[in-house]
Each structure stands twice: as C-alpha cells, then as structure tokens.
Amino acid sequence: MALNAQPALWPAPTASGAVDATVHVPGSKSVTNRALVLAALASEPGWLRRPLRSRDTLLMAAALRAMGVGIEETVSSSSSGAGGSGEAWRVLPTGLHGPATVDVGNAGTVMRFLPPVAALADGPIRFDGDPRSYERPLNGVIDALRVLGARIDDDGRGALPLTVHGGGALDGGPVAIDASSSSQFVSALLLSAPRFNQGVEVRHIGATLPSLPHIRMTVDMLRSVGAQVDTPESGGEPNVWRVTPGALLGRDLTIEPDLSNAQPFLAAALVTGGKIVVPDWPARTTQPGDQLREIFTEMGGICELTEYGLVFTGSGAIHGIDVDLGEVGELTPGIAAVAALADSPSTLRGVAHLRLHETDRLAALTKEINELGGDVTETADGLHIRPRPLHGGDFHTYDDHRMATAGAIIGLAVEGVRIENVATTAKTLPDFTELWAGMLGKN
Ligand SMILES: O=C(O)C1=C[C@@H](OP(=O)(O)O)[C@@H](O)[C@H](O)C1
Numbered sequence: 001m002a003l004n005a006q007p008a009l010w011p012a013p014t015a016s017g018a019v020d021a022t023v024h025v026p027g028s029k030s031v032t033n034r035a036l037v038l039a040a041l042a043s044e045p046g047w048l049r050r051p052l053r054s055r056d057t058l059l060m061a062a063a064l065r066a067m068g069v070g071i072e073e074t075v076s077s078s079s080s081g082a083g084g085s086g087e088a089w090r091v092l093p094t095g096l097h098g099p100a101t102v103d104v105g106n107a108g109t110v111m112r113f114l115p116p117v118a119a120l121a122d123g124p125i126r127f128d129g130d131p132r133s134y135e136r137p138l139n140g141v142i143d144a145l146r147v148l149g150a151r152i153d154d155d156g157r158g159a160l161p162l163t164v165h166g167g168g169a170l171d172g173g174p175v176a177i178d179a180s181s182s183s184q185f186v187s188a189l190l191l192s193a194p195r196f197n198q199g200v201e202v203r204h205i206g207a208t209l210p211s212l213p214h215i216r217m218t219v220d221m222l223r224s225v226g227a228q229v230d231t232p233e234s235g236g237e238p239n240v241w242r243v244t245p246g247a248l249l250g251r252d253l254t255i256e257p258d259l260s261n262a263q264p265f266l267a268a269a270l271v272t273g274g275k276i277v278v279p280d281w282p283a284r285t286t287q288p289g290d291q292l293r294e295i296f297t298e299m300g301g302i303c304e305l306t307e308y309g310l311v312f313t314g315s316g317a318i319h320g321i322d323v324d325l326g327e328v329g330e331l332t333p334g335i336a337a338v339a340a341l342a343d344s345p346s347t348l349r350g351v352a353h354l355r356l357h358e359t360d361r362l363a364a365l366t367k368e369i370n371e372l373g374g375d376v377t378e379t380a381d382g383l384h385i386r387p388r389p390l391h392g393g394d395f396h397t398y399d400d401h402r403m404a405t406a407g408a409i410i411g412l413a414v415e416g417v418r419i420e421n422v423a424t425t426a427k428t429l430p431d432f433t434e435l436w437a438g439m440l441g442k443n
C-alpha cells in the first residue's frame with residue numbers, strides 16, 4: 001500500500017484498557033484559513049507558524065496563490081520564541097490577479113471566504129469544487145456581494161459553481177443577509193471588508209445564527225491585524241457588525257491547536273475511563289472546541305487546564321446530556337458518538353443547519369449509529385439518542401471527516417466497527433489514524 005494510503009474499510013481499533021496519552025493536536029483549520037486570508041489582504045508580509053496542513057488549508061493556500069499571493073513554506077524557528085521551531089508559512093501579499101481558478105473542495109471556509117477576496121482581484125475568478133460543494137448554501141455571500149457592487153455569474157441557485165468578475169476594488173457599504181444556514185456568510189464579508197472602499201455593515205436578518213464563536217474568531221483576528229470592527233458585544237446593535245476601511249498589518253501568528261479535532265481524543269478518555277493530555281490548549285480562545293471542557297465534564301469527565309495544556313480524565317461513567325449545540329455545531333458528531341455509549345439518553349438541539357454541512361450530519365449519524373444497533377431519532381433541530389448495546393458493522397462517512405472520527409470513538413468500545421473511507425479525515429486532520437494508534441499505544 002502506498003504511504004499514507006488507507007484501506008477502504010478501516011478496522012477501528014478497540015481500546016484494551018484506559019487510554020493514557022499526550023496528543024499533540026495539529027493547528028486549527030478555522031484559525032489557519034482566516035490567518036491566510038488576512039495575511040493575503042495585508043499591506044506587508046506576515047508569518048503563520050504551526051499552520052494546519054490539511055486538505056482545507058492547502059486548498060485555501062492554493063487558491064490565494066492562484067490569485068498571485070506568495071506563500072512560502074519553510075521550517076523555521078520563531079523570532080518571538082512563542083511558536084518554537086517547526087513549519088511556518090510566510091505570506092507575501094501582492095495585487096490580486098485574475099483570471100484564475102479556485103478549487104474549494106468541500107471546504108466551507110474556502111467557498112465562503114474567498115468570493116469577497118476575488119471581488120478585489122483584477123479579473124475573473126472561477127470557483128468550483130466537490131459535488132457536495134454545489135449543495136452547500138452560498139446565497140448569503142453571492143447576494144451580499146452583488147449588493148456591495150460585485151459582478152458574479154452563477155446558475156441562479158445561490159451556490160457553486162460560479163465566477164466572480166473582480167474589478168480591482170469593491171464599493172462595500174451596508175448589506176442585510178440571512179446567515180441562519182451558516183455563520184461563514186458573516187465571517188466571509190467581514191474578513192475582506194477592510195479592503196472594501198466603504199468597509200461593510202453586515203446586518204443578519206434571519207431567525208437564528210449558528211456558530212457565534214466562529215464570528216467572534218473572525219472579529220478577534222481582524223482586530224489583531226489592526227482592523228476596526230464594531231460588534232453587538234462592543235455596544236453596537238444586535239446582529240450588526242461594522243468594519244471600517246483601512247490597511248491590515250502583517251503579523252507573526254502561531255496557530256492554536258484545533259480544539260474541535262482534539263475532541264475524539266478527549267472522547268477516548270471518557271469512553272475508556274482514561275487520561276488524555278493536549279499540550280498548548282489555549283487559556284483564552286474563540287475556538288468552539290473550548291466548550292468541550294464544559295460539555296465533556298457534564299458527560300462524566302474531569303478537566304484541568306494547566307500552563308502545559310489540558311489534562312482530561314474520564315471517570316469511567318459516561319452520562320447523557322441535554323444540550324443546545326447551536327454555537328458549536330461542528331462538535332455534534334463526536335458528542336453523538338459518546339452519547340450513544342452513555343448510561344442515559346441525550347438530546348442534542350439547535351443544529352438544524354448541520355443538514356447542510358459536509359453531509360447531512362443529522363441523517364448520517366442517525367443511520368450509521370442505528371445500523372450498529374443504536375436508537376437515534378432525528379428531531380427538527382437535532383437528535384435524540386437512547387443508548388443501547390451496539391454491535392460491529394460498517395460505519396459510512398459520506399466524505400465527512402467528523403463522521404469518520406465519530407465512528408472511531410464508537411469503535412473504541414464496540415468490537416468490529418469498520419470505518420469506510422477514513423482517509424476523509426484529511427480534510428482537517430490528515431494524521432488522524434497515526435495519532436489514534438499512537439494514543440492507543442499501537443504505533
Ligand atoms: O468559520 C468557520 O471556520 C466555521 C464555522 C462553522 O460553520 P457553520 O456556521 O456553517 O456551521 C463551523 O461549523 C465550521 O466547521 C467552521
């Protein structure tokens with residue numbers, strides 16, 4: 001088998017006892033892709049240290065390079081010392097050029113964050129991607145960009161494929177959008193807004209708004225490169241964000257570990273009554289994965305955040321949970337997997353928008369856990385999970401990295417679970433199977 005090739009059906013290893021491991025979790029997808037966009041729009045070069053190298057972030061880097069941005073990959077040591085030595089990306093911003101073609105894969109961050117960047121290029125930028133990318137909502141970005149002055153050719157469905165006819169600059173100004181299907185619509189418009197002639201005022205007019213921590217991440221990162229952003233939290237109107245036009249600084253940024261990708265490892269401590277240490281867990285972060293400290297504590301674990309990182313210990317018991325995951329939707333598959341092994345039922349709410357993620361996650365989790373003997377039902381906005389004894393079987397992933405890691409969590413406790421296309425974890429965690437084996441002492 002070629003290096004890194006994975007079998008079509010990966011036998012998920014069962015845990016022979018309590019796990020006890022330190023897991024170095026690679027960098028955050030969401031932080032890496034925002035940092036790349038902001039560095040590309042800056043007026044001076046910048047550094048990303050310990051960036052995530054995964055399908056989603058390599059697609060983002062390739063797209064920016066296609067528009068003329070220089071991204072040099074080096075192994076370096078941090079001048080600040082904060083990042084230590086390791087991989088670093090030096091980003092050299094230039095004028096953004098078209099024509100170019102962007103492959104978004106199935107990366108929400110690439111398909112939503114880059115059309116506003118493309119509107120600033122001096123020629124047409126064609127966007128295409130995986131079949132699933134055609135089904136994921138993009139109307140909030142397309143419609144808003146048209147209001148803000150961009151010319152876009154699409155097939156009228158509010159989705160990919162499309163061409164943004166960059167005119168070298170964009171007016172910007174006020175715009176109202178319904179971001180109830182994805183917070184990434186808001187983040188996308190804010191990230192490029194310092195470069196719009198009038199900046200932007202984004203008003204969300206939908207009933208719900210998912211993933212607020214990810215919008216806070218956008219705002220925090222914009223401010224850290226010198227942008228002026230007014231938010232509902234800083235005294236502005238509810239559901240309104242304003243970005244003032246202005247130059248962005250080039251920064252030297254060390255990327256935090258991906259706390260959502262830490263989830264399967266923490267889950268392993270819960271499921272086996274073991275202990276997992278995640279070094280460099282940030283003391284303060286906008287990453288939604290930080291909420292795992294609370295959620296997994298309620299489900300039976302014990303957390304200690306030290307200077308070194310997070311120490312998470314399972315008690316041996318796994319409790320069901322009734323929780324609104326609207327802010328942290330990407331944690332749902334991993335929580336559902338743990339809930340299927342718990343000692344009481346769970347209700348996961350506030351995540352209707354997961355039907356439009358990498359796959360319809362509510363349908364996929366229901367089907368796959370039930371095929372292993374589980375008892376999961378879909379609700380209007382989530383899942384009811386009643387734990388039952390599970391048995392082995394093939395766990396399908398629908399090209400969804402978080403389905404693969406959810407299946408691996410169940411496989412720790414259930415003999416004979418085989419994960420179909422575990423290689424799909426490459427979207428955000430290409431090293432998943434090696435890290436999993438290392439955690440289990442099976443390397
Ligand atoms: O902005 C981001 O980096 C993300 C926002 C969220 O998207 P949705 O608001 O579409 O759920 C999240 O689920 C996704 O994994 C990453």
Ligand SMILES: C=C(OP(=O)(O)O)C(=O)O
Nearest residue numbers: 106107108109330357358
């Ligand atoms: C929803 C996710 O990704 P995307 O950035 O493609 O929306 C995810 O990673 O769980």
